Structures are given as C-alpha cells and as structure tokens.
Amino acid sequence: MLAYVCLYVAVSVFWLLLFSGYRRHLKPGTIWRVFLIGLLAGPPAGLLSAWLQSLLDIPSDALLQKFLLYFFIVGPVEELAKFAAVFLAAIKRLDFRSSSDGIVLAVTAALGFAMGENVLYLLSFGLEATLPRLILGNLGHAAYALCWGYGLGVVFHEDAPFSILLGGLGLATILHGTYNFLITWNAISAIVALLLSGVLFLLLFWLTHTESRRT
Template sequence: MELLLLAIAPAFIVILYIYFKDKFEKEPVSFLFKNFILGATASILLTVVLGTIAAKLIPLTNETSVVQQFLKAFIVVALVEEFSKYVIVRFYAQRNKEFNEPFDGIVYAVMVSMGFAALENVLYVFQYGVSTGITRAFTAVPAHATFAILMGYFMGKAKFSKNRVALNISGLLLATLFHGAYDFFLFINFIPGISIGAFVSLIIGIILSKKAIKKHQERSLFKG
C-alpha cells in the first residue's frame, strides 16, 4: 500500500494543482476521471503498440551511439508517448461540450498525462522500489505534467480557432520536442555531465508552462 501511494501521489498532486488553477469554471469531476482512466489505459496500450512498431522500424543496437539515442528519445519514446496522449485529448476531450474554454486544453491534457504517468510510476516503483519512486516524484512526473501543459495550451487555443489542425499539431510537436530533449540528455549519460541538460530542459519547460497557465487564465471565457 505504501508503494502504491508513493507511486500515485505525485500525479494527484499535479492534478489538484491544475484543478485549482482552473479558477473560473471547474470541470466535472466525472469527466476528469474518465480522461484520467483513458490516459492510464488507452494511451498506455497505444504507446505499447506504437512503441513496438517504432522500435522495429528504427533498430537501436548501439547504446553508445548518440544518433541512435537521439532517434530513441525523440521518436521511439517522445513522439510515441505524446501522440498516444494527444489522441485521447483530440478525439475524446476536445470534442466534448465540457471543453468550453481554452484553459480546458491544459486541464484535460494534464488529466490524460497524469493517468499515463500514474500507471507508469506504479510499474517503476513496484519494480525498483522506494528510491525510484522518490526520484520520479521530482523528475518524471513533473516532466509529464510540463509536456501536457505545453500540449494543452495549444489544444485549448485550437478548439476556438479556425487554425485548429495547425494549433493541435503544434501542441503535439512542442510536447514531443521537450519530452525528447529531456530523455535524450538522460539516454546519453555515457557522456560525463551531459544529463544536466535534461534538468535544464525541464526547468525551461516549467517556466513556459507557468506562462501558458497564466495566459489561458487571463483569456478565460468565464472570467468576470
């Protein structure tokens, strides 16, 4: 039970943070929960399928090859995972009547992403233990949240724009870019000191995420 709480607590802290940042028109808890569950099930399943295909199309045989680790980080991992989340937000949340202001893009992208991150965390923590859970609480989970906010910012704009396709894809690509950069610097840890790049990219992502949240708050359709 303690391991389970350690694994899921970081995701729920992020969820509560975003829920209270949605100041002017809270989303229905039942619909939020459905998006969370889809993130933990459908997006995970899609990631497994697409990841298997990507790994076969892009053979990764040399763990000390910078090029191969770049392909692994940006395509096999980042693009596959972010696309798997994007599909849920795009074809489930964004089409729902509850998605009725730009900030909702951030809310639902985070819900899907935290469903994904929670299950992923459970698997890692039960396999590798408490230390892994503590480390991921301050790295992987905030990273997933950051990627989701960046994606959701553009998907929120897309819902109310004539340039819906371009904005939706921009969100997917930006999330993939930051996710890929974060993983890439961790994957090439055979180069001394290079892993600091992952934390630099995460900090930049967090700064941009805070700005994205503030912008959508200011543009809320329900602001008094």
C-alpha cells in the same frame, strides 16, 4: 511495496488537484475521465514503442540508438497517446469551452499517463531507481503536453489555424525526446535536462495561470 505505490499515486493526484484548480468550465467528471483514460493509454503506448523498436534496424552505436529511440519512437508515441486520451474523452464534451480548458485537459491526461508509468517503473526497478520520477515524471509529462494542449484549445475555440496544434504536438515530441536523451547521456547532460525541466515547470504554471484569467 504497497505503501510506495500509494505514495506514487498520491503525488500524481496531488498535482492533478492543483492544476484542476485552474479549470474554468470543465466539470470534475470530465477531469477524472481524462485522467483515467490517460492512465489507460500508457500500456498501449509502451507496447507500440517496443514493437516499433523491434521493427527498426537501429544502429549498434549506443548514442545514436538513444537518439533515434527517444526522438523518433518514444517521444512521438507517448505524446500522441496522451493527445488521443484527451481527444477521445473530452473533445465533444460541452464543458470544453476555452483554450485554458485545453491546457488543463492535456495536463490531466499527462498526469494519468505519468502515474501509470511511474508505478510500472517502481514495480520493475524499485524505489531508489525511480524516486526522482515522483517529481520529474509527473511535471515533465505535464509540461510537454502543455504545448499541444494550448494548441488544442485555441484551434477549437478561437479559430486558430490547425497548424498551431500540429506545431504544438511537434514541439512536445522534441522536448520529450530531448529530455529523455539528455537524462541518459552523461552527468552534464543530465544537469541540463533537469534545468530544462525547471524552465518547463515554470512555463507550465505561468501559461496555465495566464490562460485561465484570459478566457
């Protein structure tokens, strides 16, 4: 099992090193700081989601349960947890100086969060049930975070209206909830979820590359 844990960690670190190559001003110490805090944000987010779920009187209908859970609890809580990791770790650091830095920081926190989540799922459910998360978990979390990471960068460094950041957080929450809902609904919706992940993956690379050249 230790070898599998190392594999899951190595995959997340690989994606981190790949995306950190797009940093313009961020120092390596800032990257690893945000990655670690993103990792540490996972357990509190999981506990908060479980607590909120216990408080709400969720209907017994299975499909409605999933919809409410993913769109109104899991999506918002996990995206806000990743956002909080970036805000706490890097918002006042002098090397956070452009919109592209906002994207890289968001992706970094998301990869730390995903790594912890993937390892926890591995230990809980085994390799076969969680192997697809090696790719989908990492890139899914990173792609959702792209939405508010871009907003964070342009609001703080290009005087964009604060509504862009709020809109980015809202969009990330919707995409996150949509993916989780579709992947657990049925086989056809799972295929749609995978296609959505592919589109978000391409958008993530394109926007990261574009912003790193623009700023």
